[in-house]
Amino acid sequence: MVDKTGVQAQLTRSTPLSPPAARDQGKGSDAFVGWCALACLAAYSLALLTAEFVGGEALARDLCSDILGKTRFHAVNTSLSVFVLAAGALLLVFTVATRTLDRRERRYFQMQAALLAWLAFDDRFLVHESLGERLHIPDAAILLTVGLGQLVLLFTMARLRERRRHARWLLMGAAFSFGVMCGIDGLQDRITWPGRLTLEDLTKTWGGACLLGFVWSVCAAPLGGRRIGTD
Secondary structure: OOOHHHHHHHHHHHOOOOHHHHHHHHHHHHHHHHHHHHHHHHHHHHHHHHHHHHHOHHHHHHHHOOOOOOOOOOOHHHHHHHHHHHHHHHHHHHHHHHOOOOHHHHHHHHHHHHHHHHHHHHHHHOHHHHHHHHHOOOHHHHHHHHHHHHHHHHHHHOOHHHOOHHHHHHHHHHHHHHHHHHHHHHOOOOOOOOOHHHHHHHHHHHHHHHHHHHHHHHHHHHHOOOOOOOO
């Protein structure tokens, strides 16, 4: 005999919200995100204006200048790696803001977005190099600490066994690329062969691209209507 109560409960838990209910549920979060973004943009604009009033036009030109160098494609690889990391973070934020996720999936997406955003910020503004200099420790050790945090996040919240096979391969590619990058950076005094600098920077970009591919894959399931797990 079929337990109608159990079947109905399962259907209620797994069936997506109806369009009106989903819209009503999303209105509050969408408005909050929008107001937060507007407040951040206003604060940023005020900070730049204040910098020019306090420091003069020379400081303003330094803060608002284009990325220029001796060559046409100055810092092109850093620009690309920052883009792929920030794109992964934005994709996760978009998925959290627009899709119905269970609690564990939502927390994972939020924490992964924060980590990718930090990596993009660090790549652009040399955060780990500055911290290493101030703390008198190798800057590679800071990157390794971040990498360990990424591993803990993946193995505790990412549900890797439930992901698609190619997503796991992309993740392994990212781990390998970042591992090679940290190894070259940590042994830079011993490695003197040509191509060392380019290889170190390229592995960073490949790692970021693999992470973006992994993020795209894990976001594709909610975007396609497939729910992964329940809490």
